[in-house]
Amino acid sequence: MRNHVPRLREERGWSQRRLADELGVSRQTVISIEKGRYDPSLPLAFRLAAAFDCRIEDLFEPDPAED
Secondary structure, eight states, X not given: OEEOHXXXXXXXTOOHHHHHHHHTSOHHHHHHHHTTSOOOOHHXXXXXXXXXXXXXXXXXXXXXXXX
């Protein structure tokens, strides 16, 4: 799955630490999500969407290579 988390985070001027604090997760979790090594749980995906004031579909999209 591809995501737009790094771009949205940077547009807001947030550090990975700030986003992690907003979400109640570790900075390592944010790094793993941004690099595509970890797909967040549905509750975490909803928290991410709320933090960026967008829909989950605006954050994540299927990777065509995985189809």
